[in-house]
Amino acid sequence: MTRCPRCQAEVRANQDWCLECGAAARTRLARAPAWRLPVVAVAAIVAFAGIAAAFAFVRLANTDPDVRAAQSATAATQPAATTATAPPQPSPFTTTTTTTAPPSSP
Numbered sequence: 001m002t003r004c005p006r007c008q009a010e011v012r013a014n015q016d017w018c019l020e021c022g023a024a025a026r027t028r029l030a031r032a033p034a035w036r037l038p039v040v041a042v043a044a045i046v047a048f049a050g051i052a053a054a055f056a057f058v059r060l061a062n063t064d065p066d067v068r069a070a071q072s073a074t075a076a077t078q079p080a081a082t083t084a085t086a087p088p089q090p091s092p093f094t095t096t097t098t099t100t101a102p103p104s105s106p
Protein backbone atom coordinates (compact mmCIF):
# COMPACT_ATOMS: atom_id res chain seq x y z
CA MET A 1 0.00 0.00 0.00
CA THR A 2 1.32 3.38 -0.97
CA ARG A 3 0.21 6.91 -0.32
CA CYS A 4 -0.67 9.69 -2.73
CA PRO A 5 2.26 12.08 -3.14
CA ARG A 6 -0.12 15.04 -3.28
CA CYS A 7 -2.82 14.45 -0.66
CA GLN A 8 -1.27 11.51 1.20
CA ALA A 9 -4.42 9.43 0.69
CA GLU A 10 -4.16 5.66 0.66
CA VAL A 11 -3.62 4.15 -2.78
CA ARG A 12 -3.92 0.42 -3.19
CA ALA A 13 -1.52 -1.73 -5.18
CA ASN A 14 -3.90 -2.10 -8.14
CA GLN A 15 -4.71 1.61 -8.26
CA ASP A 16 -2.78 3.84 -10.57
CA TRP A 17 -4.66 7.02 -9.69
CA CYS A 18 -5.55 8.59 -6.38
CA LEU A 19 -9.25 8.38 -5.61
CA GLU A 20 -9.15 11.58 -3.52
CA CYS A 21 -7.41 14.10 -5.78
CA GLY A 22 -7.04 12.17 -9.04
CA ALA A 23 -3.27 12.49 -9.13
CA ALA A 24 -1.15 9.76 -10.64
CA ALA A 25 0.00 7.87 -7.56
CA ARG A 26 2.18 5.17 -9.10
CA THR A 27 2.83 6.14 -12.68
CA ARG A 28 5.75 8.44 -11.97
CA LEU A 29 7.30 7.59 -15.31
CA ALA A 30 4.23 9.03 -17.03
CA ARG A 31 4.78 12.33 -15.29
CA ALA A 32 8.02 13.06 -17.10
CA PRO A 33 6.40 13.18 -20.57
CA ALA A 34 3.47 15.07 -19.01
CA TRP A 35 5.70 18.06 -18.28
CA ARG A 36 7.99 17.44 -21.24
CA LEU A 37 5.12 17.75 -23.72
CA PRO A 38 4.23 21.36 -22.76
CA VAL A 39 7.91 22.25 -22.88
CA VAL A 40 8.10 20.90 -26.43
CA ALA A 41 4.92 22.80 -27.33
CA VAL A 42 6.34 26.02 -25.91
CA ALA A 43 9.58 25.44 -27.81
CA ALA A 44 7.59 24.92 -31.02
CA ILE A 45 5.59 28.11 -30.37
CA VAL A 46 8.83 30.02 -29.80
CA ALA A 47 10.22 28.59 -33.02
CA PHE A 48 7.08 29.60 -34.95
CA ALA A 49 7.27 33.07 -33.39
CA GLY A 50 10.85 33.33 -34.59
CA ILE A 51 9.79 32.33 -38.10
CA ALA A 52 6.98 34.90 -37.99
CA ALA A 53 9.43 37.55 -36.83
CA ALA A 54 11.72 36.62 -39.72
CA PHE A 55 8.83 37.06 -42.18
CA ALA A 56 8.00 40.40 -40.54
CA PHE A 57 11.58 41.55 -41.05
CA VAL A 58 11.40 40.48 -44.70
CA ARG A 59 8.23 42.57 -45.07
CA LEU A 60 9.99 45.54 -43.49
CA ALA A 61 12.89 45.01 -45.89
CA ASN A 62 10.46 45.07 -48.85
CA THR A 63 9.34 48.56 -47.88
CA ASP A 64 12.85 49.95 -48.28
CA PRO A 65 13.22 52.90 -50.70
CA ASP A 66 15.20 50.80 -53.17
CA VAL A 67 12.52 48.11 -53.33
CA ARG A 68 9.81 50.78 -53.61
CA ALA A 69 11.63 52.38 -56.54
CA ALA A 70 11.92 49.00 -58.25
CA GLN A 71 8.21 48.28 -57.67
CA SER A 72 7.20 51.70 -59.06
CA ALA A 73 9.42 51.13 -62.11
CA THR A 74 7.72 47.80 -62.87
CA ALA A 75 4.30 49.36 -62.25
CA ALA A 76 5.12 52.17 -64.70
CA THR A 77 6.17 49.76 -67.46
CA GLN A 78 3.05 47.60 -67.16
CA PRO A 79 0.44 50.28 -68.13
CA ALA A 80 2.67 51.51 -70.96
CA ALA A 81 2.73 48.03 -72.49
CA THR A 82 -1.06 47.69 -72.29
CA THR A 83 -1.69 51.11 -73.88
CA ALA A 84 0.78 50.31 -76.68
CA THR A 85 -1.00 47.09 -77.63
CA ALA A 86 -4.54 48.46 -77.17
CA PRO A 87 -4.81 51.06 -80.02
CA PRO A 88 -3.76 48.87 -83.05
CA GLN A 89 -6.47 46.28 -82.32
CA PRO A 90 -9.64 48.46 -82.61
CA SER A 91 -8.41 50.55 -85.58
CA PRO A 92 -8.69 47.81 -88.31
CA PHE A 93 -12.24 46.95 -87.24
CA THR A 94 -13.40 50.59 -87.34
CA THR A 95 -11.85 51.23 -90.81
CA THR A 96 -13.43 48.14 -92.41
CA THR A 97 -16.90 48.87 -91.02
CA THR A 98 -16.84 52.54 -92.10
CA THR A 99 -15.63 51.75 -95.65
CA THR A 100 -18.28 49.06 -96.31
CA ALA A 101 -21.19 51.09 -94.95
CA PRO A 102 -21.20 54.21 -97.24
CA PRO A 103 -21.16 52.45 -100.73
CA SER A 104 -24.19 50.27 -99.92
CA SER A 105 -26.57 53.12 -98.99
CA PRO A 106 -26.62 55.26 -102.21
Ligand SMILES: [Zn+2]
Pocket residue numbers: 004005006007008009018019020021022023
Ligand atom coordinates in the same frame (compact mmCIF):
# COMPACT_ATOMS: atom_id res chain seq x y z
ZN1 LIG B 1 -4.32 12.21 -3.89
